[in-house]
Amino acid sequence: xxxxxxxxxxxxxxxxxxxxxxxIKRCEEINIEEAGERVLCNDVIAxxxxxxxxxxxxxxxxxxxxxxxxxxxxxxKRLKIVGKIFAGEVASKKIENGEAMQIAxxxxxxxxGDAVVMVEYTKREGNEVEILKPVYLGENVSKKDEDxxxxxxxxxxxxxxxxxxxxxxxxxxxxxxxxxxxxHVIIAPTGDEIVKxxxxxxxxxxxxxxxxxxxxxxxxxxxxVLNDIVRDDEKEIERILDREADYIIFSGGSSVGERDIFARxxxxxxxxxxHGIALKPGKPTIFGKIGKTLVFGMPGYPxxxxxxxxxLLLPSVKKMARIKHEERKIKAKMAEKIISTIGRHQIYPVxxxxxxxxxxxKESGAITSMSQANGYIEIPANVEYVEKGSIVEVTLF
Amino acid sequence: xxxxxxxxxxxxxxxxxxxxxxxIKRCEEINIEEAGERVLCNDVIAxxxxxxxxxxxxxxxxxxxxxxxxxxxxxxKRLKIVGKIFAGEVASKKIENGEAMQIAxxxxxxxxGDAVVMVEYTKREGNEVEILKPVYLGENVSKKDEDxxxxxxxxxxxxxxxxxxxxxxxxxxxxxxxxxxxxHVIIAPTGDEIVKxxxxxxxxxxxxxxxxxxxxxxxxxxxxVLNDIVRDDEKEIERILDREADYIIFSGGSSVGERDIFARxxxxxxxxxxHGIALKPGKPTIFGKIGKTLVFGMPGYPxxxxxxxxxLLLPSVKKMARIKHEERKIKAKMAEKIISTIGRHQIYPVxxxxxxxxxxxKESGAITSMSQANGYIEIPANVEYVEKGSIVEVTLF
Numbered sequence: 001x002x003x004x005x006x007x008x009x010x011x012x013x014x015x016x017x018x019x020x021x022x023x024i025k026r027c028e029e030i031n032i033e034e035a036g037e038r039v040l041c042n043d044v045i046a047x048x049x050x051x052x053x054x055x056x057x058x059x060x061x062x063x064x065x066x067x068x069x070x071x072x073x074x075x076x077k078r079l080k081i082v083g084k085i086f087a088g089e090v091a092s093k094k095i096e097n098g099e100a101m102q103i104a105x106x107x108x109x110x111x112x113g114d115a116v117v118m119v120e121y122t123k124r125e126g127n128e129v130e131i132l133k134p135v136y137l138g139e140n141v142s143k144k145d146e147d148x149x150x151x152x153x154x155x156x157x158x159x160x161x162x163x164x165x166x167x168x169x170x171x172x173x174x175x176x177x178x179x180x181x182x183x184h185v186i187i188a189p190t191g192d193e194i195v196k197x198x199x200x201x202x203x204x205x206x207x208x209x210x211x212x213x214x215x216x217x218x219x220x221x222x223x224x225v226l227n228d229i230v231r232d233d234e235k236e237i238e239r240i241l242d243r244e245a246d247y248i249i250f251s252g253g254s255s256v257g258e259r260d261i262f263a264r265x266x267x268x269x270x271x272x273x274x275h276g277i278a279l280k281p282g283k284p285t286i287f288g289k290i291g292k293t294l295v296f297g298m299p300g301y302p303x304x305x306x307x308x309x310x311x312l313l314l315p316s317v318k319k320m321a322r323i324k325h326e327e328r329k330i331k332a333k334m335a336e337k338i339i340s341t342i343g344r345h346q347i348y349p350v351x352x353x354x355x356x357x358x359x360x361x362k363e364s365g366a367i368t369s370m371s372q373a374n375g376y377i378e379i380p381a382n383v384e385y386v387e388k389g390s391i392v393e394v395t396l397f
Numbered sequence: 398x399x400x401x402x403x404x405x406x407x408x409x410x411x412x413x414x415x416x417x418x419x420x421i422k423r424c425e426e427i428n429i430e431e432a433g434e435r436v437l438c439n440d441v442i443a444x445x446x447x448x449x450x451x452x453x454x455x456x457x458x459x460x461x462x463x464x465x466x467x468x469x470x471x472x473x474k475r476l477k478i479v480g481k482i483f484a485g486e487v488a489s490k491k492i493e494n495g496e497a498m499q500i501a502x503x504x505x506x507x508x509x510g511d512a513v514v515m516v517e518y519t520k521r522e523g524n525e526v527e528i529l530k531p532v533y534l535g536e537n538v539s540k541k542d543e544d545x546x547x548x549x550x551x552x553x554x555x556x557x558x559x560x561x562x563x564x565x566x567x568x569x570x571x572x573x574x575x576x577x578x579x580x581h582v583i584i585a586p587t588g589d590e591i592v593k594x595x596x597x598x599x600x601x602x603x604x605x606x607x608x609x610x611x612x613x614x615x616x617x618x619x620x621x622v623l624n625d626i627v628r629d630d631e632k633e634i635e636r637i638l639d640r641e642a643d644y645i646i647f648s649g650g651s652s653v654g655e656r657d658i659f660a661r662x663x664x665x666x667x668x669x670x671x672h673g674i675a676l677k678p679g680k681p682t683i684f685g686k687i688g689k690t691l692v693f694g695m696p697g698y699p700x701x702x703x704x705x706x707x708x709l710l711l712p713s714v715k716k717m718a719r720i721k722h723e724e725r726k727i728k729a730k731m732a733e734k735i736i737s738t739i740g741r742h743q744i745y746p747v748x749x750x751x752x753x754x755x756x757x758x759k760e761s762g763a764i765t766s767m768s769q770a771n772g773y774i775e776i777p778a779n780v781e782y783v784e785k786g787s788i789v790e791v792t793l794f
Contacts, residue, residue, distance in 0.1 A: 032594065032609055033609060033612055033613070033623060035613075036613035036614075036616055036617075048598070050603075050763075050764070051603055051762070052598065052600075052603065053600060053601060055762075057760070057762065086589060086590075086629075087588060087589065087590035087601075088588065088589040088590025088591070088601055088602055089589070089590075089601055090599075090600050090601045105697070106590055106603070106697065106762075107590070107601065108600065108601040142760065142762055146759070146760070146762075146763065147759065147762065147763040147764060147765050148764075148765060154765065154768070155768065161613075162613075162768070162794060163609075163610040163611070163613040163614040163703060163706075163767075163794075164610060164703060164764065164767035164768040164770070164794075165768045166609045166610060166613045167606045167607075167609055167610040167699055167703065167764045167767065167768065168764050168765065168768045169594070169609070170594045170604055170605060170606045170608075170609040170610075171603075171604055171606045171699070171764045172594075172604070173592075173594045173595065173596070173598060173604045174594055174595075175593075175594040175595030176595075191484060191485065192483060192484065192485040192486070193483075193484035193485025193486075193503055193504070194485070195570075196572075197429065197566070197567045197569075197570045197571055197572040198570065198571075198572030198573075199570070201445070201449065201570060202487075203449075203450060203487050203505065204450060204484075204485055204486055204487045204504065204505040205485050206447075206448055206449065206503070206568070207567055207568055207569070207570045208567060209564045209567045209568045210564075211567075212429055212430060212560075212563045212564055212566070212567040213560040213561060213563060213564040213567075214560070215430055216430070216432075216433035216558075216559075216560040216563045217433075217560040219433055220433075226430060232483075300502070300503065302564055302568070306560060306561060306564065309560075362543070362544065363454070363539065363543070365448070365452075365454065365503075365539055365543075365544065366447075366543065366544040367447070367544060367545075367561065367564045367565050367568045368544055368545060368551065368565065370560075370561035370564065371551070371552065371559070371561040371562045371564065371565045373561070397559060397560075397561075
């Protein structure tokens with residue numbers, strides 16, 4: 001039960017973690033309907049023109065434009081109706097001078113036709129149509145490569161697949177797309193004191209909280225595997241560390257005890273890079289690397305674990321997943337005075353309401369601090385207190 | 398092929414759609430590890446105290462506080478070590494005067510003990526420990542209901558389950574939680590001209606785009622079922638409308654043609670509430686109600702369909718899902734002049750870069766307009782153009 005003596009600063013810790021985080025290179029092929037928010041692994045080059053054929057941009061009559069040049073409401077031009085084309089159909093005949101064909105928006109322009117008269121400017125008379133307004137060559141016709149030209153690069157590698165980008169893939173007829181794999185994360189709850197929710201609780205034990213807060217936070221960006229509870233035992237911990245993953249995260253139930261097993265095992269199998277951070281809460285944090293796997297030993301206390309997860313773990317997982325980590329920050333007025341701890345950078349959960357930031361920190365062991373917060377403020381290591389009424393910057397969850 | 402004559406305003410359309418949208422009432426029970434971002438269906442009342450027992454807040458020695466009152470670095474108080482308690486364990490004996498027990502953070506305070514001396518203020522000497530500093534009654538002890546009191550309402554019905562709120566459920570030992578069901582959405586691609594991506598494309602046909610943009614947009618908030626392509630046939634459309642769902646969304650490939658089938662069928666089976674909106678793009682939009690099912694007939698053009706989905710459909714689905722719809726808006730300087738259409742409210746896709754908004758609208762039939770945009774501006778029906786350099790408000794996707 002040795003405490004953490006050589007703490008590194010919060011900034012230094014962030015630097016080390018981000019330096020060791022490499023954007024993922026593995027790709028996988030998935031169906032486009034599952035690809036929302038995923039990151040494209042290759043440039044997408046158009047293999048076809050879109051729409052692929054000249055088509056009517058409006059409902060009306062396709063004509064030879066020259067046949068309409070003298071048309072007006074007073075002197076309509078009469079053309080013979082020689083057919084009807086709906087979207088998806090192909091006309092069975094060409095258009096000749098003096099002829100018109102009824103056409104629906106999106107339908108392919110038949111051979112010989114070169115403009116479409118909107119239905120509003122026509123009047124049907126039996127087998128003939130009166131054209132009430134001239135159209136110019138190409139009017140109301142969408143050209144066959146107007147949207148996308150064959151050979152064009154339409155989406156760049158590394159793009160996040162938004163609804164519209166998925167639409168571009170669909171437009172090109174692509175049903176499967178290569179995206180970067182999500183980082184593979186193993187969360188291993190550890191500690192002889194923790195019990196899986198749903199099971200009975202003996203005296204002295206507590207339910208596992210951290211595996212659930214961590215997995216909920218990371219799931220949108222990672223493939224998270226929740227391991228069974230691991231006992232505070234060097235052999236068991238080694239066995240977890242032998243598994244293949246991008247991240248192995250140990251989340252304990254209490255504070256320092258088991259951490260030294262982690263530090264020892266990580267040093268033995270790889271590199272121990274962080275062993276305690278001058279941070280409140282979140283001091284007893286371990287970070288290292290075994291081969292290419294990043295290993296986090298998170299503080300056991302739920303608030304400490306979760307604030308660490310927001311500030312240190314999530315930016316790393318998103319960097320590996322190639323997703324930009326944008327923090328949403330707002331200004332607020334401190335509703336009460338906060339006393340801080342000199343010498344440790346503090347992450348202080350607050351609840352912002354009507355422009356005021358209310359402190360909700362109870363103690364690192366409490367989960368309710370975080371469940372009532374909608375963000376946190378950072379108090380630098382050299383600040384003693386934050387005065388009531390002062391303007392603070394809140395990072396929203 | 399009748400066009401839309403009586404258009405209603407965009408604001409009126411929004412009002413009608415939101416008025417008809419009722420927050421969902423059905424609940425389902427799911428595992429807490431799947432419950433992130435879901436909406437809680439009941440108040441959660443604590444059935445146990447958390448932590449559930451008095452516990453050590455630090456690593457050190459548990460003592461009777463009165464035994465330490467005269468202790469100092471110069472005159473340490475010697476106490477006999479009578480045991481060792483790790484987190485999760487229960488001490489086998491009481492603490493008597495003159496005794497101390499080694500204790501780990503999180504471990505239950507044994508009977509007789511009433512304070513913990515931090516390990517930093519102790520010095521071990523064989524079977525004895527020197528206490529170098531006095532502790533007061535209750536010092537470094539977390540009380541058994543400090544975090545959550547039994548009977549307390551810890552999370553309110555209607556709350557969105559954040560990582561920390563899932564942590565509260567875990568802390569209480571809850572493994573399954575009741576959340577509101579996600580709205581059940583059927584997307585039915587319609588039109589004789591559309592083909593499912595992955596299949597060969599005959600002349601005059603186009604790939605189905607809208608089902609994919611819509612499902613990608615709605616999936617985070619809804620259970621989306623993508624139907625097979627439905628032909629422009631009244632009977633087939635009726636069969637879809639007989640299915641049970643909160644939303645049935647028809648997304649065509651072109652513009653007006655098939656819409657009249659929808660309007661007719663909706664009027665026959667229920668209420669047709671919107672038949673054309675004075676909106677650009679997005680005019681040929683249909684909205685109605687059949688029993689409790691909301692029915693959308695989306696414009697066939699991909700840009701029209703998707704801008705409508707962002708502005709009219711998504712706010713409705715989120716309201717039904719009980720998730721607050723917060724639009725992210727930023728100010729930007731118009732990089733180029735835009736000519737607008739008098740008489741129709743315009744949704745104009747733009748790409749904001751370095752504080753400037755670049756127009757990216759090609760035509761309603763193009764999907765690339767939207768795939769290059771990261772937001773849109775709204776141009777009221779009575780505005781003719783937006784001058785280059787003017788400040789516009791961009792709603793980000």
